[in-house]
Structure formats: C-alpha cells, structure tokens
Amino acid sequence: MSNGSPLQALAHAAQKAALSAAMSLPPSVQRRLAGSPVVLDGQTLAVDTQLMLKLQKLSGDPPIETMAFPDGRVQARVQTAMAGGKQPIGAVRDLEVAGLPARLYTPRARVSVAVRQPPAPLLVFFHGGGFFFGDLDTHDATCRILAERGEALVLAVDYRLAPEHRFPAAYDDAVAAYRWAVEHVEELGVDRDRIAVGGDSAGGNLAAGVALEAARSGLPCAFQLLVYPATDATRATESLRLFGAGFYLSAEFMELANDSYMTEGLDPRDPRLSPAYADVPEGVAPAYVCTAGFDPLRDEGEAYARKLSDAGVTVELKRFEDQIHSFFNIVGVGRSSRAAVAEIADRLRAGLAPRA
Structure with missing residues (x-):
C-alpha cells in the first residue's frame, strides 16, 4: 500500500x-x-x-x-490521523537526535512571549506500536496535547523498528536518544533538572527501561510517564485472557510483536525487554503509570507500578476503567479518551513543576 x-x-x-x-x-x-x-x-x-x-x-x-x-x-x-485530528501547537521542528529522526514540540506559551524565558521542562517521548509500527506521525496529535496542556517541550523520537531491526535496537536507540537530550539541554533551552521520559505501550516499555538506566548511570530524570506500558514479554496475565479479542489490541497482535522484535533464543525475561524482571536501582524517577480497563496489557502495567512502589519509588497508578488500548491516540474525536489524555497531560505538568 x-x-x-x-x-x-x-x-x-x-x-x-x-x-x-x-x-x-x-x-x-x-x-x-x-x-x-x-x-x-x-x-x-x-x-x-x-x-x-x-x-x-x-x-x-x-x-x-x-x-x-x-x-x-x-x-x-x-487510523491515527482519523482519531487524532488537528491539535494546536506553538511550534514544531524536525531534527536529528542521536542519528534518529525526531520532532520537537513547543507549546504556544513559549513562542508567543517576546521576553526571554527560563529553561523549559522536557518530555522525551517514545511512541507505541508493538516495536514494528508507529512513527512521529502516528503520535503527532497526542504529543501536541502533551506539550500544550503539559506546559513542556516534547521531544518525540523515531527509533528503529522490527523486524528490520530486532532487539535490542529499539532499547539502544531509546537510551542513546535520552542521553542526547541530556547532553543538549542548552541547545534545546531545557532545564536539566526537569527532564522526563515517557511513552505508550512499546514506547512505555522503552521509557521504563530508560528511567532505570538513567538511575544506574546518574543521568538526570525527574519523572516517568508510562501509558499502558508493555513490561512483561511472557504475557501470562488474566487481562490478556479477558481482553485479547474484540478491544482493538489483540492477542495475535501481541504475539506478532514478540515474534518480530525478539531474536531467536532470547529470554523474554531479559530486563531490557521486560522491565518487570529488572532490578530497581536507587534514585529511579517518580512514575505516573496509567492503564486501560479493557486492555490486554492492563495487568502487566499495574504489576510494574507495584514493583516500583515496593522498591521505594514514588508511584501514582491510574486505571481508566472504561478505555481500551490505543485511547492515548484518540484525541480528535469523542469525549472519554480525550478527557483521559487531558488528565495524563495534567499529571505530566505536575510531575515537571518547579521544585520549591
């Protein structure tokens, strides 16, 4: 096509x-x-x-x-263009981040003021798509809302996709992109102490991995925004049994995602693939984890939130009970999904607010 x-x-x-x-x-x-x-x-x-x-x-x-x-x-x-609509934004700039295509979203409040402004908060964002589809365009509408309502710059990164590029390509790209953002804070006009990482589904998986690596290596990370993250490639959950057919994300899709991204002989519990099995180091950023009630990924996302909390990480867990996987992209039509995304953007804004 x-x-x-x-x-x-x-x-x-x-x-x-x-x-x-x-x-x-x-x-x-x-x-x-x-x-x-x-x-x-x-x-x-x-x-x-x-x-x-x-x-x-x-x-x-x-x-x-x-x-x-x-x-x-x-x-x-x-599909995402139909559901996302045209969302307002102050400015959008395409750039290259660690050799990867990326897109920087600047809210209107930061481009309409003539006076020089203090450094901005930044969300480094990774899109979902099962590691084999998704790009800067599929999540453009949502990134605009995160930037505008979240009052932050949003740097969306287009990592390499499977099956052309299998594990750990996406993970390596995500870590490299986040390091690039930290190293270019002055160029981006970003407050080094207010950098967050986030993503949805497969992108939530990458964001979770980046937050863990940031803590291990001493990179600044103030907040992590995990939207129905994929955290456990073994997929032995009740939510998969309940919602694996009829609610957009299917069990067949998830099987294809694993088959496309994983290499032969790879242990699905590799912590770079399944954060559910990772050790949680000291200093992991506070997390907002949200799930959808009718999502096969619901249980593994909520289990990961509990894992972080048990390790002493500050965690807010929210289940949008009436939503399906992919609601994060439905911001241009309907009411319920857009309201949920607005709430997520509000949590981003709060998570990156200046510390007293």
Missing part, C-alpha cells in the same frame, strides 16, 4: 467524517447505536469507545496484524 490512490483518499475522508459525526453525538444516541453496554471484569466500556469499535468493524478494514508490515504502517498512520 502506498500513501493511497485518490479513491482511497476519498474513502478515508468519508470514513473520517462518519467517525467524527458519530463520536460527536449525544451519549444517549451513541448508546442506541452502539447497543447494550459492554460490561466485563466489573467495568463498563465507554459508550463512545464502544461505538467506535463497532464502526471500525463495519468499515471492513483488516487488523494491522494481518497486513504486510509496510501496509500496516500506512494503515496505522491513516
């Missing part, structure tokens, strides 16, 4: 318009369209999310895990 023929572009535009209209309907109307509430494990799926899943099924679009890698990557960009 290329970027799309004119006919495909027209179809995507129509699909986007239908999604936007449906997700803007009053909740009572959405309920009639979505059907009976989905209740599982004592949780009720958000009605707008339930309707979105129904529309996705009706669209006939094949799941990404069933597509060839190049096609799936294009499909991911199409």
Whole structure:
C-alpha cells in the first residue's frame, strides 16, 4: 500500500467524517447505536469507545496484524490521523537526535512571549506500536496535547523498528536518544533538572527501561510517564485472557510483536525487554503509570507500578476503567479518551513543576 490512490483518499475522508459525526453525538444516541453496554471484569466500556469499535468493524478494514508490515504502517498512520485530528501547537521542528529522526514540540506559551524565558521542562517521548509500527506521525496529535496542556517541550523520537531491526535496537536507540537530550539541554533551552521520559505501550516499555538506566548511570530524570506500558514479554496475565479479542489490541497482535522484535533464543525475561524482571536501582524517577480497563496489557502495567512502589519509588497508578488500548491516540474525536489524555497531560505538568 502506498500513501493511497485518490479513491482511497476519498474513502478515508468519508470514513473520517462518519467517525467524527458519530463520536460527536449525544451519549444517549451513541448508546442506541452502539447497543447494550459492554460490561466485563466489573467495568463498563465507554459508550463512545464502544461505538467506535463497532464502526471500525463495519468499515471492513483488516487488523494491522494481518497486513504486510509496510501496509500496516500506512494503515496505522491513516487510523491515527482519523482519531487524532488537528491539535494546536506553538511550534514544531524536525531534527536529528542521536542519528534518529525526531520532532520537537513547543507549546504556544513559549513562542508567543517576546521576553526571554527560563529553561523549559522536557518530555522525551517514545511512541507505541508493538516495536514494528508507529512513527512521529502516528503520535503527532497526542504529543501536541502533551506539550500544550503539559506546559513542556516534547521531544518525540523515531527509533528503529522490527523486524528490520530486532532487539535490542529499539532499547539502544531509546537510551542513546535520552542521553542526547541530556547532553543538549542548552541547545534545546531545557532545564536539566526537569527532564522526563515517557511513552505508550512499546514506547512505555522503552521509557521504563530508560528511567532505570538513567538511575544506574546518574543521568538526570525527574519523572516517568508510562501509558499502558508493555513490561512483561511472557504475557501470562488474566487481562490478556479477558481482553485479547474484540478491544482493538489483540492477542495475535501481541504475539506478532514478540515474534518480530525478539531474536531467536532470547529470554523474554531479559530486563531490557521486560522491565518487570529488572532490578530497581536507587534514585529511579517518580512514575505516573496509567492503564486501560479493557486492555490486554492492563495487568502487566499495574504489576510494574507495584514493583516500583515496593522498591521505594514514588508511584501514582491510574486505571481508566472504561478505555481500551490505543485511547492515548484518540484525541480528535469523542469525549472519554480525550478527557483521559487531558488528565495524563495534567499529571505530566505536575510531575515537571518547579521544585520549591
């Protein structure tokens, strides 16, 4: 699949318009369209999310895990563009970070003031995508919200993807990118004492690994933002059994992610791959860990939060009970997912606030 023929572009535009209209309907109307509430494990799926899943099924679009890698990557960009919308931002600049493509987001408050401002807080961000898809574009809308509402610079990094580049390529890239950010604080206009690392899903896995490495090597890291992080490649969880089909992220997708990224003979408990099995050193940054109620990754993310807390790390754990995996990208349509992302951005702002 290329970027799309004119006919495909027209179809995507129509699909986007239908999604936007449906997700803007009053909740009572959405309920009639979505059907009976989905209740599982004592949780009720958000009605707008339930309707979105129904529309996705009706669209006939094949799941990404069933597509060839190049096609799936294009499909991911199409889907996230539909769900992300156009989000305001002060400035966006593409740059190279440790030899990797990257994108720096600056909130409007930092570009609209004529006077020189003090150094800014920074979030070094790694996108999700199972280690085999995702890029700067799939998470562009969300990074804009994190920057604007979080009142921080956001440096999104496009690490190497599997299966072209298998473990530990993504991990090595993430550590190198974070080191680069620390070494270039003056160039970026960043406060060295207010640097955070964050990511979602596979990116949350990388962010968790970077936070551990920062503590081991003495790099400054003030905060870690982990959004439904993948933390345990053994995947023996009840949430995978409960939510591995019908809620966007599937058990088949997760199996493909492991098969694509892991090398033959690799122990899935390697701590660079599975932070759940890592030793927690002294000085690990405070963490905000959030999960989604209807997400196969829910239990491993929450177990990792408990692991950090048991090791003495300051941790805030939040489960968005009515959400699915990928809600972090749904910021341009609907209500419930965008509200959750706004809350996450608020926690970023609080985590990087100047210390008294």
